Amino acid sequence: MIQSIDRAAKILSSLQGARHLGITDLAAILELPPSTVHGLVKSLQEHGLVAKEPGTTRYMLGPALLKLSNVYLDTLDVRARAMRWTAELARRTGCATRLGVALFDEVIVIHHNRRPDGSEQMPEIGVTIPAHATALGKVLLAYDPNVADPLIAGELRSLTGATTTDPADLAVQLAQVVERGAAHDEDEAVLGESSIAAPIADRSGQVVAAISVVMPTSEYPPGDTVLNDLREAARNISRELGAPSWPPAVAPRRADD
Known part of the structure; x- marks a missing residue:
């Protein structure tokens, strides 16, 4: 691992979520001298990857990241194949829809259709x-034990009072996802918001993304029609990606795990 790149990546990660931090804050997070961090931040600033907050000494993520993220999204075959299906799913259900892929122990939304x-x-x-x-995220974890296993072995962060934080409970939920071909969450990430999701596989048969229907918790749980529409959309996207079957199989554990 190249040390300077690793440190720069940690700076960018520290600034995600609209965080604005000063050199002293970043130095404490990275456990490095402020002078070292200052040089890294200035280099990132020159490339537009971070920007200085006007009128302060704090830094935030820069505009160049938006351009890079758009380039990344444009290269995702799953997003291109899924867009018309997520739009149709939103129309049929009257709910917002999301398309997400794994990002380490998180899920990143790569496409979003608003409620119609x-x-x-x-x-x-x-x-x-x-x-x-x-x-x-539960869909992606359920079909990839190589990511799920270390997460279950650690501490699960709480976002609301309803977030699943017991590793044993999460393990049971993930087994149920594979059994049912769908995952659920109720108020776990945002109070008042619930969702259901299904897996999307590619030509290798492995899960590469998940699609969800998002609704107010007052409308949860959804009826069978919504669940069937969700599964049909996931199946159609998987078919376009060349998946040999649906629902997909769970990825094998790596030999070194």
Whole structure:
């Protein structure tokens, strides 16, 4: 691992979630001298990867990351194949839909269709959520024990009072996801918001993404029609990606695990 790149990545990670931090704050997080961190931040600033907050000495993520993220999204075949299906799913259910992929122990939303009722809603593309706290993430964890096992062995962060934080409970839920072909969360990431999700596989048969229907908790649980529409969308996207069958199989554990 190249040390300077590793440190730069940690700076960017520390600033995610709209955090604005000063050199002293970043130095404490990285456990490095402020002078070292200052040099790294200045280099990142020159490339537009971080920006200085106007009128302060704090730094935030820079505009170049938006361009890079758009390039990344444009290269994702699953997103291109899924867009018309997620839009149709939103139309059929009257709910918002999300498409997510794994990002270490989180899930990142790579496509989002707002509720088709015309109400004001925030765009969610690029949002990251701890995988154990959302239906999207539970799908991805259930089908990849290489990511799920170390997460279950550690401490699960609470986002709301309803977040699953007991590793044993999470393990049971993940087994049920594979059995049922769908995951659920109720108020776990955001109070008042619940969702259901299903897996998307590629030509290798492995799960590469998940699709979800998001609804107010007052409308949860969804009826069978919504669940069937969700599964049909996941099946259609998987078919376009060349998946040999659906629901997919769980990924094998690596030999070194």
